[in-house]
Amino acid sequence: MAGMDIGLDLGTSQIVMATPQKGVVLQEPMMMAVETATDRPIAFGKEAAEMIGRTPDSITVIQPLSRGVIADYDHAEQLLRYFLHKVCRYKIVKPRVTVTIPSRMTEVEKRSVLEAVHMAGARRVSLVEKAVAAAIGDGADVTAAQGCMCIHLGAGSTEVACVALGGVVTSVSQRTGSYQLDEAIVRYAREKFSLIIGDRMAEEAKIEAGGVLPRAMSFRLRGRDVLTGLPRAQEITSAQLREAIAEPLSEILGAICEAMEATPPEILADVLASEVRVAGGGARLFGFTEWVSKQTRTPCRLVDEPEQVTAVGAAKSVKVLSRLSYDTYDISQFSYHMSDNVV
Numbered sequence: 001m002a003g004m005d006i007g008l009d010l011g012t013s014q015i016v017m018a019t020p021q022k023g024v025v026l027q028e029p030m031m032m033a034v035e036t037a038t039d040r041p042i043a044f045g046k047e048a049a050e051m052i053g054r055t056p057d058s059i060t061v062i063q064p065l066s067r068g069v070i071a072d073y074d075h076a077e078q079l080l081r082y083f084l085h086k087v088c089r090y091k092i093v094k095p096r097v098t099v100t101i102p103s104r105m106t107e108v109e110k111r112s113v114l115e116a117v118h119m120a121g122a123r124r125v126s127l128v129e130k131a132v133a134a135a136i137g138d139g140a141d142v143t144a145a146q147g148c149m150c151i152h153l154g155a156g157s158t159e160v161a162c163v164a165l166g167g168v169v170t171s172v173s174q175r176t177g178s179y180q181l182d183e184a185i186v187r188y189a190r191e192k193f194s195l196i197i198g199d200r201m202a203e204e205a206k207i208e209a210g211g212v213l214p215r216a217m218s219f220r221l222r223g224r225d226v227l228t229g230l231p232r233a234q235e236i237t238s239a240q241l242r243e244a245i246a247e248p249l250s251e252i253l254g255a256i257c258e259a260m261e262a263t264p265p266e267i268l269a270d271v272l273a274s275e276v277r278v279a280g281g282g283a284r285l286f287g288f289t290e291w292v293s294k295q296t297r298t299p300c301r302l303v304d305e306p307e308q309v310t311a312v313g314a315a316k317s318v319k320v321l322s323r324l325s326y327d328t329y330d331i332s333q334f335s336y337h338m339s340d341n342v343v
Contacts, residue, residue, distance in 0.1 A: 004088055004095035006122075007133070007314030010113065012065045012156030012179065013281070015079070016311035017087055020318060024308045026087050032079050036060045044082050053198050067175040068102040068157035070112045080120035094123035098314040100130045102157050103171035128317050129171060130154065130310055131161035134279035137313025138303045142166060147267030148274065151256060151292065151300075152310065153282035155179050158252045160259035162267055170263045174255035178282035180248040181206055188244035189221055193234045197223035210241040211286025212249060253295055260296060276300040281307040 009016040010030070017026040028045035035042060036058050043051065051061050064076035088095050097117055101110065110127065117125045135150040136142055140163075147164035155178045162170040185202035189195045201221060209219040215238045225232040260268065276298055278289045283306045293300040303309050 004093075005315060005318045006084075006087065006095045006097045007100075007311045007317070008097050008117070009100045009130070009133070009308075009311035009314060010065065010117075011154050011281075012063070012068055012177065014155070014307070015083055016308055017083065018308070018311040018315040020315045023312060023315075026083060027308065028083065030065055030079065031061055031063050032075060032082075033059055033061050034075075041078060041082075044079060053200060066156060067177070068154060068173075069105060069109045070116060073112055073116060076112075077116045077119050080116055084121045088121070094121055096124045096126075096318070097122040098126045098128055098133075098317055100133045100310050100314050101127050102159055102173045103129045103131070103161060103168070104173040126318075128314055129159065129161055129168060131159040131171070131279075132163050132168060133313035133317060134303065134310045135161070135163060135277055135313065136317050137309035137311070138277050138279070140277070146274075147263075147270040148277070149259070149263070149267075149271045150277040150279060151283070153177060153252065153278070153280040153285075153288070155281065158255050158280075158282075160256050162259065162263045162271070164267055164270075169267055170259050172255050172259040172262070174251055176248050176251045176255075177280075178203075178206075178285075180251075181210075181245045181282070181285070184248050185210070185241065185244045188240070189223065189234070189236070190226065192240070193221070193236075194226040195221060195223045195232060195234050196226060197221055205236060205241060206245070206285070209236070209238045210245065211238065211288075212242065212245075212291040213287030214238065214242075215286060253292070256292060256296060260298070272298060274299075277303050279303045279306045279309050 005020055007018045015030045018024045029049035031048040032041055033043040033048040033051050048061055062075050064072035070076045099117055114125050130152045131150040134152050135148055140148045142163040143166040145165055147162055149162045152159040157177050158174040160172045161168055182199050182202040189197050205219040209217040218235050218237045221234045221236050278300050283302055289300050289302045
C-alpha cells in the first residue's frame with residue numbers, strides 16, 4: 001500500500017495542503033487558540049482566526065510561525081497533527097509529505113520543520129523551496145536546460161529563485177512579506193493620524209485601497225485615538241497607503257534585484273524570452289506584478305491561484321524529486337529530537 005503523497009505549503013499566515021490527484025484539499029489559517037492557564041487547545045484554523053483581537057485574558061491566539069520559519073515548535077506540531085489528521089483520517093498508511101520552505105534556512109530551522117511534520121504523522125518528509133514549488137505548480141519544467149525564475153511573496157517572507165536542470169541556480173530570501181506591509185500601515189496610522197488600529201484593519205485597508213500603483217480610492221480606518229482613548233474613524237487615501245508601505249516594498253524589490261544580479265546572463269536571457277512567475281498571497285497587492293516588471297525591465301506574470309500554486313507544486317514535485325537537488329529525510333538518522341529536553 002503506497003499511502004498518500006501530500007504537498008504542504010507551510011506559511012506564516014496559512015497552511016495549504018494538496019495531493020497530485022485532487023489538488024488543494026485543505027487551506028486554513030496557521031493559527032490555534034489555547035487556554036492561557038493550561039495551554040489546552042480549544043480552536044484551530046479558521047475558528048481561531050476569528051478570535052484575533054477579541055479574546056479575553058483566559059484565551060490566547062497563537063501563530064507558531066514567524067517570517068516563514070517555526071518560532072513555537074510545540075504548537076506548530078499540534079497544528080500540523082490536527083490538519084494532517086483532518087486530511088488523512090481514513091488512511092492506514094502514514095503519508096509522504098513534501099514541505100515548502102524559504103531558501104537560506106539554517107540547519108536548525110530545517111530540522112525543526114522536518115521533525116514537526118514527522119511527529120505530526122508523516123512517514124517521510126522532503127523539503128523544496130517555495131519559489132521552486134510555485135514554478136512547478138505553474139507548469140514549469142524545472143529539469144529542463146532553459147532556466148525559469150519565480151517570485152513568491154508570502155505573509156512573512158519573499159522568496160526569489162532561478163531554476164535550471166533540476167537545481168537552484170540563484171536563490172534569495174528576504175524576511176519581509178505581507179505582514180510587514182500591514183505593520184507599516186499600523187505605524188503610519190499612529191504617526192500620521194494619532195490613531196491606533198489593529199493588523200486586521202490594516203490588512204483590509206491594504207486590500208481595499210492599497211497598492212503600488214496609483215488608484216483613486218480611499219478607506220475609512222477605525223480605531224482608538226491616541227490622545228483621548230476614544231473610538232475614532234479616519235479616511236486614508238490610496239496615495240497615503242502607498243507612502244506607508246514604501247519601505248518594506250523597497251526591501252522586497254531589493255531581494256528581487258539581488259537575485260537577478262547573481263543569475264548567470266545565459267539564464268537571464270531565458271527569463272527575458274519567457275516571463276518571471278509571481279506567486280504567493282501577497283502578490284495580489286494591486287499593481288504589484290506590473291510594478292516589478294517596470295522596475296526590473298523584465299516581463300512578469302501573476303500565476304493562477306497564487307495562494308495555492310505552491311502547495312500544488314509541492315505535491316507535483318514528488319514525481320520529479322529524484323531529478324531535483326533535494327534530499328529526502330528519515331528522522332531516525334538523528335540521534336536526538338528537537339522536542340527532547342536538553343539539560
